Amino acid sequence: MKSNEMNQKMHADQIEIGPPVPNDLMGKDKAALLLAEADHTVTITAADHGRVLRKIDLTILPVLLTVYCLQYLDKATLSYASVFGLIKDAHLRGQDYSWLGSIVYVAQLVMQPLIAYSLVKLPIGKFVATMVLGWGITLCCMVAATNFGGLMAARFVLGALEASVAPAFIAITQMWWRRIEQTNRVAAWYSMLGVVNMLGSLLTYGLGHIQSRLHPYQIIFLFCGTLTVAFSIVIFFVLPDSPMEARFLKGDDKLIAIERLKANQMGVASRVWKWDHLKESFLDIKTWFWFAMIFSVSIPSSGISTFGPLIIQSFGYDSFKTILFNIPFGAVQLVATLGGAYLATHWKRKGPVLLLLCVPPIIGCVILIAMDHTASHRGVLLFGYYIISFYPGISPLIYSWSSQNTAGDTKRKCTTAFLFIGQSAGNIVGPHLYTPSEAPRYLRGLVSNLIMFLVIILLVVLTTLYLMFLNKRHAKRRVQVGKSAEIADQSMMDKKTWNKYEGGAHSGNNGQQSFEKAFDDETDLKNEDFVFVY
Template sequence: MWCMPVILMVYFLQQLDKSSLSYTSVFGIVQETHLVGSQYSWLGSIVYVAQLIWQPVSSYALVKFPVAKWLFVHVLMWGVIVSCTAAAKDFKGLLAARFFLGIFEATVAPCFIIITQMWWRRREQTIRLSAWMAMNGVASAVGSLLAYGIGHIHGSLKPYQVIFLFIGLLTVVCSFVVLLVLPDSPVKARFLSHEEKIVALERLRANNQGTEAKVWKWAHVWDLLLDPKTYLWFSLLFLCALPSGGISSFGPLIIKGFGFDPLQTILFNAPFGIFQVIITFAAAGIATKTKLKWPVIFALTLPPIGGAAALLHLGRGPGMKNKLLGCYYVLSFSTGLQPMLYTWASQNTAGHTKKTATTAVIFIAQCAGNIVGPQLYRTNEAPYYHRGLIGNLVCWIALSGLTLVTAAFLALRNRQQAAKRRFLGKAAIIVDVSLEDTKTAAKAQAENEQREKAEGAEPAVLNTKAFDDLTDNQNEDFMYAL
């Protein structure tokens, strides 16, 4: 009631602000600001160049500074930047504004991953992370409808200027909710009593992921660099982000290329966002129920592979509008990949510095993919965009294969963790209580204690290192989530 509404609001505003460029593309920003060649593509990519630059700074700051206060400053500033974008008259002005937008938006998702790990058990994290990621779809649908309404305004300002002003000022006003409502951590939450704060921390013991610490540990960074998982997460997020970056910037232009006018294009872009919300929640529900991520991720790669192949094969004649639009909507299954991958990576990392650094790695990968993605598209390649669609197709195929490799590696790591526990006199095979629901968690915990007794160990030895700020490699009780 206190944390999630603020998280959902901020992520909605972030996506709305970031997508404002794609809405303005339909209302002539390319012509009004005299963009040529790949300049429009660079307006999409420069946001992620800035995020790439700022990500290491943000990761260090998230360990050192209060999370909610750090987030407030960034939300306020990016709202100011979007508002000022309305004054840009040419490529240089737009590029500068988009660069600073990327700087101030860089910290949002890393903040929310840390907050999610700080408040919820691993079983609960999937649906909550998916909920704030689903705001991408809500923002896409609402933003399309807002742009449709604003497109009918005829005044002294251009439609693209009104869009930037409206969305930017809305963000400035809402930023103060973050300052007034969102706590920095469970122990600083004004709405919890002292006893409730203890419960809020203790219920996370089974996660074995540690809790907030204000000390940057270089040992965790070396652990990260030597961990093969790090490079798997980077590759998975890069392959996911590259198609996403192209579609988010060029989606409305792709639809326009099917033969629709500007206002129709904006309206037909709205269902893509609605499908994104449905798919994201459905994927999260299935993953939570089955306690498995990899089958869901693998399944989500298959429809976009088919949709991209169909768009490459079909022509662009007047009678093809409906078929092409249907194929484009099939690509929306790919939007469920990002929250699943975020959750998969965050649930398989422990130690505060390592968690923060891992978040930085996956967002660097996302930034790199989003930089490259729009560059595969060119406005002069309309309406086919063959190069962009081929690039997307290759990425989704590679992602499906790498998902299977990652699942096999995590299964191997669980066997290695079991061997460590056996060597230390603990039960090798235990149930991951953090992935169980409330009804079965207590039963699973009792079963684990019985297994410890059978091995001659005290039941209390399990999860005793949960709050020692150890990495997943250092804590033999940590179990990897497949």
């Protein structure tokens, strides 16, 4: 047996599948292996940087946008179906409809540990394509579900398969874009929620008018499911597993794509599961701050997304007007998500933007709680409902805040899994705070939502203070090893400033950033060159 094969077996805290690697690269990122195998080095010019970034944006981003759009459209079919008689036809009573909203997230919660492991070990492009194919087939099969039991089973399978999408997209964003570029890309695919709430409402309006032996909601299930199955084939052939395996990058472009990521200090992909990373993720205080934040925003998110059309209907509109009046809700979501990401990128700060995004939903909840739900107050009630929809801008900033402050392949995937366990738990709770019997006020749900937005404000302040503390601790560690206390974080430089450095490595002295551990698969807490973003 070759010596490096023996070394793979001897590492008790690592699990690796694949061809043997040199001893000095054991446990490191796969990007380090590709750079070691290259017979030359590259220096990134401004032109190279822009050209490769455009290729990545034009190839990877459209896939992410479309898949996330399909995922939310498929998930939202339940709320559209409720307006077209699903509750009555399926004989749903009491909490039945709320459970149909929650069961998707129960499945997602259960699946997160397996998803985290799979994202480390499996080729991510093919993994995503397989999951999308599975949930598309499941949605088509929902046409045959005519009672509570059948709908629950189908929704559980749907949730289990959809559980991979957002964690996979965060991993993909981390492996393709610099930290300053990540916030806008995460916001771009997350903004598809707003697009779906606009286009999905129009699509549902059209499908609902089709005369057929099928119920309108069955036509919606079949159409969306077929569309999803068709796109899974595109994903399989277009979405690469990593920059190291991207067919659309020719010549030195693979090396340039990897060199661009050095300043992130996060690595690209290791395909090695490390138990010490899992332990650190679990014990890291900031993991739990983000867990609490995403849990808090998911409670109103799931409740409003499940009962939103019913809330509008309670203002006195018929089914078709209810669907149409949901379109501005999506438009506000789109503006809040992309606008929040723009501000966070421009200011290079997440905390202040998150605080701003909490204000409109708080005002909206107060309006819906305080005003009588009568026809004479429709205008004010719609305004309150629409400004609540600023909340979708919060989640992508939490995702990107977490991803930008977590290094080490296994730790990144585990931290993301913890976040989505929190999100799933919040999404399970949210719909149960609203029940059809409480229409039209839905007082319990709205009051709980108001409290959650206030909790998020407190958590943002605590997280910011903790990240500032971690930066000071890393500065002291750099001084201890002979480096500069203050360093220029190239990963958060805008294009003009970054081009002055030409993407080159520096010694780590005189305020320049060291890249010696960039692809060592070190965690953020252990790599003193890592700079936390607050």
